[in-house]
Amino acid sequence: MKFWRAIAAAALLATIPALLAGEIPPDARRSGYSFMGPDTRAMQDDDTSNPGMLFVLDGEALWTKRTGSADKACADCHGDARGSMKGVAARYPAFDKALARPVTLDQRINLCRSNHQQATPLPYESRDLLALSAFVAHQSRGIAITAGDDPQLKPFVEQGRHLFMRREGQLNLACTNCHDDNFDKRLAGAPITQGQPTGYPLYRLEWQTLGSLERRLRSCMTGVRAQAYDYGAPELVALELYLMSRAHGLPMETPAVRP
């Protein structure tokens, strides 16, 4: 009996590496920064040439601007963001008790607007939402990502992992096919990264503007000719959460610059 149990345990242990096949070991995780050329790196490194910093400055102004029928500014509750928002973005998406599900930083900002400022939510990818998000996330620059550590998030991380591993679209490709199995190779001449979301919202030269991780995910989905999920869809939040948990320990770079 003991013998069989030992065999069963051994068989189980042997299958674990197979289950995790394709996933990148923690010490091999690399920011998209490491895949870029020297010019783009220099643009990100120098705050006076990083176009994302313009959004951060806009966000700083919005932080202290009163809005909504409550006539309150973010700063009225949260004070100086340099202290109160330090490390916050590195933990997002985070579990919201009232909603019983994870919310992204963008969604948290809009929840604050509707619940505490009595203001209308800002549309996804609008300049003001990106600016506030960039300003808040910038306070975490250099801080290690710990999103997904909250045990309440476990089923949502799993949902995100499942979506990451699932093939979809007419091209029938999963995120993992490129970003776990083929990073460092070239797709139409451009290096494939590991898809570590260390610098969002970030300035993409291709977009000529700042954009969210959801925008990036949606364009990958369109790329494999799949129906992209709507902004704020639970699936996109779960994917964002999984990606952040996958980037565990990597430092935040917001606002990053990417090609």
Added chain:
Amino acid sequence: MARALVHIVALIAAGFAFACHAGAEELQPYNISGDGIAESLTGSPGDAARGRALVLARTTTCILCHSGPFPETRFQGDLAPDLTGAGNRWTASQLRLRLVDAARFNPETIMPSYYRNEGFVRVGRNFAGKPILSAAEIEDIVAFLATLRD
């Protein structure tokens, strides 16, 4: 009145049938023999010159992953084998099946099945029910790849 209603119902039914037809494009039937498809999907040979243009067009997706003897194209991929010498390595029959359904040989492959129109997840509206390439496009590409000899 009743007659008008019948007409409307008939029109709706016809419209629905048309929509369904437009939704799932009919594929040409093909026979797999050995590790290939011996006969042309269209019944006639493809045009190699058109095939070359198709391989280089990003919309067919070939060049995103493959590279090949295409000095004029800077942006080629290296996720998949170089196409140089593909005509030495494979017969037209083998090339045809590899384009139609590469997953048949390796379910884990990242090469899409170019002549398949069902069994996918969340296909984008513009692509639903359609194969990535038409039968004629596959024949043109097969004809071109067969000319790639060292």
